[in-house]
Amino acid sequence: MIVVDVSIVAVAVPAMVRGLDAGLTSVVWVTSAYLLAYAVPMLFTSRLGDRHGPRRVFLAGLVVFTGASLGSALSGDIGTLIAARAVQGFGAALLTPQTLSLITHLYPGGERGRAMGVLGGVSGLATVTGPLLGGVLVDGLGWQGIFYVNVLVGAATLALSLRVIPDVRPDPTHRFDIPGILLSGTGLFLIVFGIQNGRTHDWGRLIGPVTVFQTIAAGLLLLAVFVVSQGRARAEPLVPLDLFKDRGFRSGTLVTAVLGFAMTGMFLPLVVHLQSALGLTPTQAGLLTAPMALVPAVMAPFTGRLSDRVSAKYLLIAGLSGMASGLVLVALRTGPGTPPWQLLPGLLLTGLGMGLVLVPVNNVAMRTVRAELRGAASGVFFTGRQLGSVLGSAAVGVLLQARIAARVADAANTAAQRLPARYRADFATSLRGTAETSQAGGGRIRLPDSLPARLLPQAQDLAARAVQAGLARAAADTLVLVIAVLLLGVPATVGVPVPGRRPVLVDPDTA
CATH class of the missing domain: 1.20.1250.20 (MFS general substrate transporter like domains)
Known part of the structure; x- marks a missing residue:
């Protein structure tokens, strides 16, 4: 499962x-x-x-x-x-x-x-x-x-x-290291949370004044403290x-x-x-x-x-x-x-x-x-x-x-060269703007409103090929x-x- x-x-x-x-x-x-x-x-x-x-x-x-x-x-x-x-x-x-x-x-x-x-x-x-x-x-x-x-x-x-x-009998004398649980859990969470949200926040501020790199560094520090605490634990680590x-x-x-x-x-x-x-x-x-x-x-x-x-x-x-x-x-x-x-x-x-x-x-x-x-x-x-x-x-x-x-932008710039010069910039910008939804097959590719009707079939084909590439x-x-x-x-x-x-x-x- x-x-x-x-x-x-x-x-x-x-x-x-x-x-x-x-x-x-x-x-x-x-x-x-x-x-x-x-x-x-x-x-x-x-x-x-x-x-x-x-x-x-x-x-x-x-x-x-x-x-x-x-x-x-x-x-x-x-x-x-x-x-x-x-x-x-x-x-x-x-x-x-x-x-x-x-x-x-x-x-x-x-x-x-x-x-x-x-x-x-x-x-x-x-x-x-x-x-x-x-x-x-x-x-x-x-x-x-x-x-x-x-x-x-x-x-x-x-x-x-x-x-x-089978019911393997436990040892009831085992104890839980509560400080260790909190240190390890919080440290792991901060590291992954920082990595996951890094690009979304442009590797800058994440929450208030706290930056992505500060979040990751805090997680690493907590894990280091956790390792030291495990070596010094008198009870069961x-x-x-x-x-x-x-x-x-x-x-x-x-x-x-x-x-x-x-x-x-x-x-x-x-x-x-x-x-x-x-x-x-x-x-x-x-x-x-x-x-x-x-x-x-x-x-x-x-x-x-x-x-x-x-x-x-x-x-x-x-x-x-x-x-x-x-x-x-x-x-x-x-x-x-x-x-x-x-x-x-x-x-x-x-x-x-x-x-x-x-x-x-x-x-x-x-x-x-x-x-x-x-x-x-x-x-x-x-x-x-x-x-x-x-x-x-x-x-x-x-x-x-x-x-x-990066790749959709490159492909969009290349595809735009096949359109009249005055429409190229809007075409490339539109494709870059729809990359977030189109990248997982989740959204319809949007073309700029400035394109005349006679160019729409060609532009749609160019856009689809550019996104796929x-x-x-x-x-x-x-x-x-x-x-x-x-x-x-x-x-x-x-x-x-x-x-x-x-x-x-x-x-x-x-x-």
């Missing part, structure tokens, strides 16, 4: 822009608010599982997530939808850490990779289902359909969970810093943050290119991207078992490099008028790379974590991925808007950021043990 809800919304972005009469900046917050409310409380919600039991917290999260899905579907304006998505994100934050915690409790070390493989396979299938199911639902029921389906799935999942999830002495956990958390950035960040430019520049329907766009996600779903059980037997270091390196290489191929073929099928080789290579990372990174991070730290480790691990996803959504959204403005080139430009982050993530694998140098471990549960 959670993985589907990230990718499925990306497919519905153009329909939301049209249906809610909103700009792309506002609609990007539909994803960012969800991811922000997902990432910020996860350190705290992971410890809730330690205190009250993962099953109980899982069920509570499922109820919140399902109810907020209904609220999202019934939203009549963009503000209400963003608020409902934030509540939905909190439900996801309650759910997610409990999955790894339950798996590590229930499966000994030698079988854990297989269990992680099943989890990875389900996640891969969810990634397939998101774009494809989203396209079908948007075409048939409108954007609200993507949230109504959660209500049905959520109700069925709740009934099954009550029957089959929210994030035991001893976790980061484990090389596998440290490397796995860094890699999963990079993976979260890439998997979230690549969808928005792809959707804008496929639906707005190439004119595909949501269903067609979902079908085109489905093979990219099907590959890791098929690979997951095999890479899970393999990560139990050999070092995952080379799997992670090959996976991150494969994803970057695949997106390079996609970016090279992302141009106006390029047949959609020419994107398939790059998309398949991207999916192959994902398949080599998705499951092994889970096993790498959790394999050697001590039993008493598993709840905290699960929270930190998933917080790393969701923080990467939040930053990916915000940074890619900001960059995409900036590149659309600008969107396609902007999408390719934006993918470069995702590629760079993937390549920068390769050094994060340096701490993963390699064959011949792994320590002999005794699983605490079976010793």
Whole structure:
């Protein structure tokens, strides 16, 4: 449900822009608010599982997530939808850490990779289902359909969970680090809020005299204070810093943050290119991207078992490099008028790379974590991925808007040269003014009133071509950021043990 809800919304972005009469900046917050409310409380919600039991917290999260899905579907304006998505994100934050915690409790070390493989396979299938199911639902029921389906799935999942999830008994002695919760949550919120709203406020004043950069700096300062406080905490810290002495956990958390950035960040430019520049329907766009996600779903059980037997270091390196290489191929073929099928080789290579990372990174991070730290480790691990996803959504959204403005302006100036000289400036200015709505397929291109009727057909054709070219080139430009982050993530694998140098471990549960 959670993985589907990230990718499925990306497919519905153009329909939301049209249906809610909103700009792309506002609609990007539909994803960012969800991811922000997902990432910020996860350190705290992971410890809730330690205190009250993962099953109980899982069920509570499922109820919140399902109810907020209904609220999202019934939203009549963009503000209400963003608020409902934030509540939905909190439900996801309650759910997610409990999955790894339950798996590590229930499966000994030698079988854990297989269990992680099943989890990875389900996640891969969810990634397939998101774009494809989203396209079908948007075409048939409108954007609200993507949230109504959660209500049905959520109700069925709740009934099954009550029957089959075991009640792992909690440790009632666990305490909550309230100052740590406030410091980490506020710091993360300020950083992402500043990044998300930077371009909208021209990187100047954000609220009153407070600037965007001051907001981001304040967030970084609070996170620094949080880290210092965790090292000095006399009671139980929210994030035991001893976790980061484990090389596998440290490397796995860094890699999963990079993976979260890439998997979230690549969808928005792809959707804008496929639906707005190439004119595909949501269903067609979902079908085109489905093979990219099907590959890791098929690979997951095999890479899970393999990560139990050999070092995952080379799997992670090959996976991150494969994803970057695949997106390079996609970016090279992302141009106006390029047949959609020419994107398939790059998309398949991207999916192959994902398949080599998705499951092994889970096993790498959790394999050697001590039993008493598993709840905290699960929270930190998933917080790393969701923080990467939040930053990916915000940074890619900001960059995409900036590149659309620049590319549409360039294309408009070029197209204007085919009109009589006295109409060129008004034509180019009009196209630049409609970039915000046209960039997501949400608005009709407006032409200047000064154009005579005899030039309107030619001008409309020139405008449509200019906007499509600008969107396609902007999408390719934006993918470069995702590629760079993937390549920068390769050094994060340096701490993963390699064959011949792994320590002999005794699983605490079976010793």
